[in-house]
Amino acid sequence: MSKLHLVFGGRVKDPRGLDFVDLDHIDFVGLFQSYTEAEEAWRGRAQRTVDDAEMKYVVVHLHRLLEPESDSGTASAA
Secondary structure: OOOOOEEEEEEEEEOOOOOEEEHHHHHHHHHOOOOHHHHHHHHHHHOOOOOOOOOOEEEEEEEHHHHHHHHHOOOOOO
């Protein structure tokens, strides 16, 4: 199985959290087969909104959700 990663972002209530305000306006950046590709996409989108503290982009390790027992690494945040 590919190690899929989802990159998305949107406006959050609190920049320290992940409570997205309007799910109808989530920016789905894409699915990526490697963390490196996902991080590059995340960084590009996040840098465009660096002056807006209420905008947040994240990388979700979908492979960890689909097969949590097969990934022995620790969680990483982007």
